[in-house]
Amino acid sequence: xxxxxxxxxxxxxxxxxxxxxxxxxxxxxxxxxxxxxxxxxxxxxxxxxxxxxxxxxxxxxxxxxxxxxxxxxxxxxxxxxxxxx
Amino acid sequence: xxxxxxxxxxxxxxxxxxxxxxxxxxxxxxxxxxxxxxxxxxxxxxxxxxxxxxxxxxxxxxxxxxxxxxxxxxxxxxxxxxxxxxxxxxxxxxxxxxxxxxxxxxxxxxxxxxxxxxxxxxxxxxxxxxxxxxxxxxxxxxxxxxxxxxxxxxxxxxxxxxxxxxxxxxxxxxxxxxxxxxxxxxxxxxxxxxxxxxxxxxxxxxxxxxxxxxxxxxxxxxxxxxxxxxxxxxxxxxxxxxxxxxxxxxxxxxxxxxxxxxx
Amino acid sequence: xxxxxxxxxxxxxxxxxxxxxxxxxxxxxxxxxxxxxxxxxxxxxxxxxxxxxxxxxxxxxxxxxxxxxxxxxxxxxxxxxxxxxxxxxxxxxxxxxxxxxxxxxxxxxxxxxxxxxxxxxxxxxxxxxxxxxxxxxxxxxxxxxxxxxxxxxxxxxxxxxxxxxxxxxxxxxxxxxxxxxxxxxxxxxxxxxxxxxxxxxxxxxxxxxxxxxxxxxxxxxxxxxxxxxxxxxxxxxxxxxxxxxxxxxxxxxxxxxxxxxxxxxxx
Numbered sequence: 001x002x003x004x005x006x007x008x009x010x011x012x013x014x015x016x017x018x019x020x021x022x023x024x025x026x027x028x029x030x031x032x033x034x035x036x037x038x039x040x041x042x043x044x045x046x047x048x049x050x051x052x053x054x055x056x057x058x059x060x061x062x063x064x065x066x067x068x069x070x071x072x073x074x075x076x077x078x079x080x081x082x083x084x085x
Numbered sequence: 086x087x088x089x090x091x092x093x094x095x096x097x098x099x100x101x102x103x104x105x106x107x108x109x110x111x112x113x114x115x116x117x118x119x120x121x122x123x124x125x126x127x128x129x130x131x132x133x134x135x136x137x138x139x140x141x142x143x144x145x146x147x148x149x150x151x152x153x154x155x156x157x158x159x160x161x162x163x164x165x166x167x168x169x170x171x172x173x174x175x176x177x178x179x180x181x182x183x184x185x186x187x188x189x190x191x192x193x194x195x196x197x198x199x200x201x202x203x204x205x206x207x208x209x210x211x212x213x214x215x216x217x218x219x220x221x222x223x224x225x226x227x228x229x230x231x232x233x234x235x236x237x238x239x240x241x242x243x244x245x246x247x248x249x250x251x252x253x254x255x256x257x258x259x260x261x262x263x264x265x266x267x268x269x270x271x272x273x274x275x276x277x278x279x280x281x282x283x284x285x286x287x288x289x290x291x292x293x294x295x296x297x298x299x300x301x302x303x304x305x306x307x308x309x310x311x312x313x314x315x316x317x318x319x320x321x322x323x324x325x326x327x328x329x330x331x332x333x334x335x336x337x338x339x340x341x342x343x344x345x346x347x348x
Numbered sequence: 349x350x351x352x353x354x355x356x357x358x359x360x361x362x363x364x365x366x367x368x369x370x371x372x373x374x375x376x377x378x379x380x381x382x383x384x385x386x387x388x389x390x391x392x393x394x395x396x397x398x399x400x401x402x403x404x405x406x407x408x409x410x411x412x413x414x415x416x417x418x419x420x421x422x423x424x425x426x427x428x429x430x431x432x433x434x435x436x437x438x439x440x441x442x443x444x445x446x447x448x449x450x451x452x453x454x455x456x457x458x459x460x461x462x463x464x465x466x467x468x469x470x471x472x473x474x475x476x477x478x479x480x481x482x483x484x485x486x487x488x489x490x491x492x493x494x495x496x497x498x499x500x501x502x503x504x505x506x507x508x509x510x511x512x513x514x515x516x517x518x519x520x521x522x523x524x525x526x527x528x529x530x531x532x533x534x535x536x537x538x539x540x541x542x543x544x545x546x547x548x549x550x551x552x553x554x555x556x557x558x559x560x561x562x563x564x565x566x567x568x569x570x571x572x573x574x575x576x577x578x579x580x581x582x583x584x585x586x587x588x589x590x591x592x593x594x595x596x597x598x599x600x601x602x603x604x605x606x607x608x609x610x611x612x613x614x615x
Contacts, residue, residue: 008570009491011587016487018594038120038473040090040112041401041436043328045138045183047282047299048219048389049396068456070414075458075517077533111435115474116503119546139434145354152434177357181431182364183397183439184390186357189374194353222386223376226350261379289389292380296389 086341087326088133092334093123101338104345105132105166107324111139113163114155124163134167134278134324135160136247141175142201142215143188153208160209167278167322169214169247170205172198172235189224190234199241206244214277215239216247219255219284219297231256232270239275246271248318249280250311251303251326255295264310268317276318281311281344282326300329302340312347350374363387364394365430398426398439405440406466408521409447409459424450437474440467458532461510462517468506468541469548475504477543478600495571499564499593500600506541507562515539515552542598549596556581557589561598 088096088106096106106127115121127133140152160168173185188194206213217235229237235246248271257264283301287294303311303325311323323344327337351359351374363369364387375383399422403410410418429442444467447460478500489497508514513534520528538558540551553561556577563573577584593599 004571004574005491005495007586008494008497008574009489011590012489012494012497012570013487014587014591015483015594018483018591038090038470039404040109040120041404041439042109042111042138043089044397044400045109045111045436046185046326047328048221048297048393049329049400064420065414065416066420068413068417068459070410070412070417071521071527072412072414072456072459074520074527074529075412075532076529077531111437114435114437116476118473118475118477118504118543120473122546139436141434145357149434155435174357175434177354177361179430179432180361180365181434182361182390182394183401183431183434183436184393186360186390189350189353189356191350191353193350197353221389222383224350224356224374225376226374259379289381289385294381294389 086337087324087328088124088127089328089331090120091331092337093120095334097123097126099334100130101334103131103338103341105134105322107134107136110135110137110156110159110168113159128163132166133163134169134322135163135165136216137168137170138185139175139181139183140170140205141173141181141186142170142205143172143174143186143194143198144176145174145197146177146179148201148204153205157208160211167214167247168209168211169216169278170202171216171218172238173218185218187218187220187223188234190227190229190231192228195229195234195237195241199238202238202242202244206242212243212245214245214247216249216280217252217256218249219252219259219295221259221294221296223260230262230267230270231260232267236270236272236275239272245277246275247278247280248276248314248321249282250314251280251282251284251307252297254307254310255284255297258293258295265313268314271318273318276314276321279311279314279318279321279323280326281307281323298329299326308343308347311344315347364391365427366391395423395426397436398422398431401436401439402443405437405470406443406463408466408518409443409463411521411527412456412459412462412517421450437470440470443467458510458512458514458517461508461512461514465508465510465514465518465539465541465550468508468539469550472504472506472541472543472548475502475543477504478502480597481594481599481601483594495569497570498567499570499573501561501565502542502598502600504543505561505565505598507558507565508539508541509536509558510539511536513537515550518550540596540598542596544597551596554581556584557592560584560586560589561593 086103088108108124113121113124171185175182175186253264253267281303282299283303285296285298287296325340356374359369359371363371372383377383399419402422413421425446431439444460444464447463451457451459512532515537517530520530538553538555540553542549559580560573560577563576574586
C-alpha cells in the first residue's frame with residue numbers, strides 16, 4: 001500500500017469528524033438567511049421603453065463611443081497581457 | 086400584486102396584506118436557486134399566478150419545446166391559480182425580439198394562434214388566460230377589431246382572458262377607438278383576471294402616442310376605465326404591473342388595495 | 349390579399365434588425381405618425397430590452413465599459429448573436445466568447461474573463477442543488493477505495509481561471525462607493541464560484557487546489573486529481589483541501605468506483 005493511499009484515506013477520514021454539521025444542500029440554510037435573488041431579467045419583457053424607443057433609437061453610428069470609458073480606466077499596471085500559465 | 090426580485094426578501098419577512106402574487110414564469114425557469122426557492126415559499130402562504138412573457142404564441146415559427154417543457158415543470162411545481170400568456174408573437178427565423186408584438190388580425194393568424202393556444206392548454210392540462218397587448222402600429226388587412234379578435238380566440242380555443250385595462254386604454258388612444266365599445270365586444274364570462282399599469286404619454290412628429298412603460302402609478306383615466314370594467318366583468322382578481330423604476334413595497338401594496346376597493 | 353403570417357413576421361423581424369425588408373406596405377400609416385416612426389419604437393424596444401438584460405447579467409463589465417460604450421457593445425453583440433430564446437436570462441450566454449475575439453490581444457483583453465466570471469455567477473444562481481454527501485460514509489472509505497473514489501461537485505460549482513486578477517477586479521466593483529484601482533499586472537487568479545445559503549459565493553483558490561477541483565469536476569478519481577494537484581504544488585495538503593470542500597458545501601452525493609470501475613452509490 002503506497003503512502004498516497006494512506007494520505008487520501010486519512011484525508012477522507014478527517015471528513016468524518018465534520019459529520020453532518022455541514023450540509024451541501026443550500027436549502028437548509030435559506031430558512032434563516034434568504035438568498036438574494038438576481039433581478040428578474042424577464043421583467044423588462046412586458047414593459048416598453050419609452051425613452052429608449054424614441055430618443056436613442058437610431059443614433060448615427062458615427063456618434064458611437066468607440067472605446068471603453070468606464071471603470072476600466074482604473075485598471076492600471078501593465079497593459080500587455082501576461083504570458084499564459 | 087406582482088412579485089419582483091427586489092422585494093423577495095421583504096415580502097417573505099413582512100407578509101404584506103395582499104390576496105395573491107403574480108410572477109413572470111420565465112424568471113423561475115431555473116433548475117434551483119434563490120429565486121425559485123422564494124417563489125416556492127411565497128406559494129406556501131399565498132395563491133400565485135404565473136404570467137408568461139416569452140412564448141410568443143402567435144409566431145408562425147415552431148413553438149419552442151424547451152420553453153414549454155420548463156413552463157410545464159414550473160406549473161406542476163407551483164400549482165398556480167392562473168397561467169397566462171399574451172395575444173402576440175415574438176420571433177421569426179430563429180431570432181427572438183423579446184417583445185410582445187401585435188398580431189395581424191386576419192382569419193389566418195387567428196386559426197394559427199388558436200391552434201397554438203390549444204397546444205399550450207394540452208401541454209399544461211388546463212385552461213390558460215390570454216392577455217391583450219399594447220401596440221404602436223397596426224397591420225393592414227385586418228378582418229377583426231381587436232376585441233372581436235379576442236372574442237373569436239376565446240370561441241375557437243376555449244381559453245379565457247386576462248384583460249389589461251391599461252393596454253385597452255393605450256390602444257384606444259393610439260389607434261382611435263372607444264374603450265367602452267371594446268368591452269362591449271368581449272364575452273362577459275371569459276375575463277378571469279385584470280391588469281393595470283402606468284404608461285407614458287409622449288409625442289412623435291407632434292402627435293401624441295401612449296407607451297406602455299410599467300414605470301409609474303396607474304393614471305386617473307385608467308382607474309375610471311377600470312371601474313367600468315369591474316361593473317361589467319365583476320370582481321375579478323386585479324394586478325398592478327410595475328416593472329421599471331420599482332417603488333418601495335408599501336406603495337405597490339397601497340395601489341393593489343386601491344384596486345381591490347373599487348367595484 | 350394580406351401577406352402570409354410567416355412572411356410578414358420574417359420581414360418584420362428583419363426590419364427591426366436593420367435589414368432591407370419591404371414591410372412598410374403591411375403597416376397602417378394613420379394618426380399622423382409614419383410607419384418608419386412606428387417601427388422605430390419597436391426597434392428601440394428590441395435594443396433597449398436586450399441591453400438591459402445584458403446589463404443585469406454583466407454589471408461589472410458594464411461598469412468597466414461605461415454606459416455609452418456598453419450600449420454600443422450591446423448593439424454589436426446583438427447583431428452578431430441575436431436572442432435565440434423567449435427567456436431573457438439566456439441572451440448573455442455567448443458574450444464571454446464574443447468578447448474574447450472582440451478584444452483579443454488588446455488592452456481590454458481581460459474583459460472576456462471578467463464576463464466569464466459574471467456568467468459563471470449567473471449559471472450558479474440557477475443551477476440545481478444536488479443532495480449533500482454523507483461525510484460519515486466518506487470518512488469510512490478504506491484506503492484501497494480512496495484512490496479510485498469519484499467525488500462529484502454540486503451542479504452550481506464553476507471554475508474560472510484567468511491570466512488576469514479577475515477576482516480582484518470583480519471585488520473592486522462590489523459595495524457602495526468608488527471602484528478601487530486594480531493592477532492588471534498582478535498576475536493570474538483562479539476563482540471558485542458556488543452557491544451556499546441561497547447566494548452565490550466567490551473565492552480565489554491556490555493553483556493546486558483549483559487543479560484538484562477541475563480534475564474532480566472532469567470526472568477524475570481522487571487519486572488522479574491528487575496527482576495533478578501535487579504536480580502543481582508538491583506541498584499540497586489534500587486533507588485541508590477536502591475539509592474546505594466539505595465546509596463550503598461544494599460536494600455532491602458520492603459514487604465509489606470499485607474494482608471493475610462500476611460505480612456504487614455510498615451516499
